Amino acid sequence: MDLYTNLRQGEKGAWLSILTYLVLSSVKLIIGFIGHSTALKADGLNNTTDIIASAAVLVGLRISQKPPDKDHQYGHLRAETISSLIASFIMAIVGLQVLLNAGKSFFEEHHTAPSLLTAVVALGSGIVMFLVYMFNIRLAKRINSSAIKAAAYDNRSDAWVSFGTAIGILGAIFGFPIIDSITAFLVGALIIKTAYDIFFEAVHALTDGFDEAELEALSVLIKNVDGVIELVDLKGRNHGNLIFVDLTVTVDPQLDVWQSHQITEEIENTIKLAKPFAVSLVHIEPEGLERVLDQNIFNPHKK
Missing domain, CATH: 1.20.1510.10 (Cation efflux protein transmembrane domain)
Known part of the structure; x- marks a missing residue:
């Protein structure tokens, strides 16, 4: 339906x-x-x-x-x-x-x-x-x-x-x-x-309020998806009878685009099973990106 x-x-x-x-x-x-x-x-x-x-x-x-x-x-x-x-x-x-x-x-x-x-x-x-x-x-x-x-x-x-x-x-x-x-x-x-x-x-x-217990339950499911190293950010909001879920996870930086895409598909399917009316937006980042960015900030001339 x-x-x-x-x-x-x-x-x-x-x-x-x-x-x-x-x-x-x-x-x-x-x-x-x-x-x-x-x-x-x-x-x-x-x-x-x-x-x-x-x-x-x-x-x-x-x-x-x-x-x-x-x-x-x-x-x-x-x-x-x-x-x-x-x-x-x-x-x-x-x-x-x-x-x-x-x-x-x-x-x-x-x-x-x-x-x-x-x-x-x-x-x-x-x-x-x-x-x-x-x-x-x-x-x-x-x-x-x-x-x-x-x-x-x-x-x-x-x-x-x-x-x-x-x-x-x-x-x-x-x-x-x-x-x-x-x-x-x-x-x-x-x-x-x-x-x-x-x-x-x-x-x-x-006002885009969302139940913290629901977010916590979703975070557990997302962290258990194969290939997910860390759940960096997770947000949810209601839109009529839909739920919008925005999240950022880190994965192995050696994965190619197709493999990373497969992880996003698995995350979306996992959320869909728990929340049939959810629409998910998954952002993938390579593990260690934050450390690299921090090093570049403190060493702007480093190649």
């Missing part, structure tokens, strides 16, 4: 999230108002913004499929990561709104106990969202998509929020109506936490 086929596959996850959120947000808001549940209405409001966030992911995936042009020699793959960043902003705004509404409800003199139907809707919603999460996280791993992974994390967060909402509503039904407002407040906090996690991962990728 090639790069652009993967991106088209990712659209399925975005569409699934959008359609699910459309249905669930409508049901939650209607039943929340009818059944007098602040928590369920907060959960429904959260899902309405998830529609926008998932739409942003879909747009990002569409833009990512544009082929390279003269202004974007590496393609448009980072549009996918930018869409995750936009989704995090949308989620944070909604989380703050939910917190504000929940805070106001604390000061209401009369708290109406919600109906049992609102708890049933919240519980059913949680189950549905967890199933969507399972689909999207598997898809994200298969196609290495940061945007679909962000959508999956959002799905999982929504599932836990709905389960928590159901528990809060049941507590309110059994004689503690204020628990419904407390649950709504916790829903808002969870939304903001998920938004922060997605924001941090997107910014980390956009």
Whole structure:
């Protein structure tokens, strides 16, 4: 499956999230108002913004499929990561709104106990969202998509929020109506936490951050390639669903060009096996070159 086929596959996850959120947000808001549940209405409001966030992911995936042009020699793959960043902003705004509404409800003199139907809707919603999460996280791993992974994390967060909402509503039904407002407040906090996690991962990728543990694992593999004497430098960065790996190794200076090229091929294949979505750039240097350069610096007239 090639790069652009993967991106088209990712659209399925975005569409699934959008359609699910459309249905669930409508049901939650209607039943929340009818059944007098602040928590369920907060959960429904959260899902309405998830529609926008998932739409942003879909747009990002569409833009990512544009082929390279003269202004974007590496393609448009980072549009996918930018869409995750936009989704995090949308989620944070909604989380703050939910917190504000929940805070106001604390000061209401009369708290109406919600109906049992609102708890049933919240519980059913949680189950549905967890199933969507399972689909999207598997898809994200298969196609290495940061945007679909962000959508999956959002799905999982929504599932836990709905389960928590159901528990809060049941507590309110059994004689503690204020628990419904407390649950709504916790829903808002969870939304903001998920938004922060997605924001941090997107910014980390956009600023060329890369997991040190992954680099260390790659360095071990590269050092074990036949013909590699020393790994001089190793860098990695994320570009959409691709990983760019740049490295410099030293080899026997007596090798000819063909033999050196074979070593670079072996390194690239080794990295590809460990990271199927990696693109490697290998620079070969003869062993002892640094010592020769140092000698020439200190003895500029030496032939």
